[in-house]
Structures are given as structure tokens and as C-alpha cells.
Amino acid sequence: MAARREPQQTFGTCVLVHGPESLLAERAVAERVAAARSQVPDAELTKVPALDLEGNRFAELTGGSLFASASIVVVEDLANLPQELFDAVLTAAKDPGEHLCLTLVHGGGQKGKGLVDKLKKAKVPLVEAVAVKAWELPKWVEGEARRTRVGMDQEAAQALVDAVGHDLRALAAAVAQLGSDWEGERVTAPMIQRYFAGRADVTSFAVADDIMGGRPGPALEKLRWALATGVAPVLVTSALASSLRGLGKYLDARSARLAQGELAREVGVPPWKLKDLSRLSRSWSPQGVSQALRAVALADAQVKGAASDPHFALEQLLLAVDRAHAVAR
Incomplete structure (x- = not known):
């Protein structure tokens, strides 16, 4: 029989949550607060922006409560902590005291980096809330689906990224919505494509798929419809750039x-995507990809902002990519 795993002690500890991805940071904080509350249900919880820690406020929060046996303190936006409090925060982080659960949240960047470096040097436990790279998003979606018990394979995860975009909060909400609407069912790529039909990034990638596949007529039609329904022009250039970069990497790597x-x-794609790239590679040359990327x-x-009519610029882009597609192999 497996040994029962004891919950990790949260009081008497400090954790630094560091990185720009706010959803991951929020989850790390929520998990720590929940763990602390499970250990001391009547602990007093205080969440405070670092900028508000003026005077003796930090000392009061971390020095114990008159109304509770323990304290849970979350200092948000550590980058804006007044410099005169650096030493006090560092001291508390090194030795929080047995009745304090302290969590410090820093969104990354250079501001306040000196304190972050000192906290790391002091070996304060670190939770990274780093941005997920674009090519890692389908795998992140798969993990989110497992976390919420939604059946979803690699192809469906990629379809969801294409449909919703790269924002983790939007992707997490989409996974939850799909799980609610199709409870107990396995979510497939076609289901996602139907469900999110008309969403901005679905339209953008549909335009990219058509023009990359040598179908300029349908691509122009979808582009005009997309722009008429409010799709931001930059989403179209982003989708095309992503498709072309993936194809370019495939053309470079396939000979290895x-x-x-x-x-x-x-290449930076899920394995099932290689079939699409293989099909495209039959009609694209490296020179053509390079020419299209410049366009x-x-x-x-x-x-x-460099053009007065972005819609016309996008139509000209599709024609330029179609010409690049025709460049001799």
C-alpha cells in the first residue's frame, strides 16, 4: 500500500512567484492560499499591492494578528515595492515565522530585479510563471484539458489554439466551456472548428491556409469577409508569418x-502537423518562402500604421504570397 503523502507545510515559509504570465501566477497564489487555509482554516488572509506597503504596514501584516492564530499574506506587484522596504521584505522572506504564510508576486522585467535576485540568492522557493512559447501552446492546452478532465487530443488542441489565439486565459476559458458543453465526450478538431466558426484567429488561419495552398480566390474572399466582420488586420499577418516560418523550418530540416x-x-510543431507541412513542401521552395516572409x-x-489603407495592403500581401508560391523549386 502506498504511503499517504502529507500536505506540504505552508506556514513558516515564503514563496516567490515570478514571471509575466498572470494566469499561471494567479493559480500559483490560489493553490498556496488554499493549502494554507486547509492547514489553518481561521488564518487571516491579506492580499496587498506592494505600492500600498507604506510606513509600518508590512511589519503589521507579517508580525502576527490579534484576531487570528496565523496570517496568510500575499504581496502583489513586487516590482513597485518602495525601496526602503527591500530589507524588511528580504528578512521576512528568509525567516517568516511559524505562523506566517508569505507569498511575493513579481511580474518579471527589470523593475525590482535587485530584490528578486537577492530573494533567489537567499534560496527563497521560486514558482516560475513564464510565458508559454507559441509552439508549446497545444501541449499546454492538452495539459489544461487533462487538468479539467476534458478529453482532447493533439489535433484538437492545435485547432483550439488556431481558433482562440495565444492568450492563456482565453484558452483556459475555452477548454472549460468545451468541457461544459460536451461533458463526458471527447472533443475533436472538427467540433472545435464548428464551435468557434467566425472567431478572429480561425478566420486568419483559414486565410493563411488557402493562400499557402495556392487558392488565392477563396483566400481573398475569406479576407474580405474577415475584415468586414471586425478581424484585426494584424491577426492576418501574424497567421501568415507563423505558417511560413513553420514551413521554412520544415524545408530546412527535412533533409537531416x-x-x-x-x-x-x-520545426516546433506537433508531429501530426508534419503531414500538412509535407504536402505544402511539394509546391513551395525555400526561395519562395523567403520572398513571402519579406512580403x-x-x-x-x-x-x-505605415499605410493609409491596411485592407488594401493585405489584399496586396495575398497576391505577393501567391506569386512567391509560384517561385521555381
């Missing part, structure tokens, strides 16, 4: 004779 898993890691870079600058 790597195993499928190794090739997928090298995307120009159009991206235009839709961000």
Missing part, C-alpha cells in the same frame, strides 16, 4: 533524416 518526433521538435514583414508594418 530525423525521426518524426525529432523533426517535429526541430509579410512589409505588410505587417503597413497594417500597423
